[in-house]
Amino acid sequence: MGQQFYSVHTIWKNVKTIEEIAIMAKGKIVCRRTIADLKDNHGSFYVVSLHLSTGDDKNITKINDLMKTKIVVHAEEYVADSYMSLIYKILKGSCSLNALFIELMDTKIEKVINDYIVSQSNLEAIFIDTAEQNS
Secondary structure (H helix, E strand, O other): OOOOOOOHHHHHHHHHHOOOEEEEEOOEEEEEEOHHHHHHHHOOEEEEEEEEOOOOHHHHHHHHHHHHHHHOOOEEEEEEEEOOEEEEEEEOOOOOHHHHHHHHHHHHHOOOEEEEEEEEOOHHHHHHHHHHHOO
């Protein structure tokens, strides 16, 4: 298959058919990798989304204390996307994923959270970080 060029605006529609992605900064290709390699080696953070059992201040305080003291060295910030959910951006290397999952399961057992999702940096964040590092 020949090479094809997609802009950031169209890449999301074609992400399943793309073998490699090249990131350009100042008109030069600064990185060319597979999507998995970009996420594994160039993503700088994990995103942890927590869905609380109740949105009361006691649960929010408990989760904030847990995330900022027990689990991670540096949780950049949390964003309440709704009254019942919290989203944390955690720098890679600031905590053990094993410790994170153990604490989240314990908190789930205590019925403070209903569910959680841990994901890697998205491609847009990787593009921005890579371009900024090379500008």
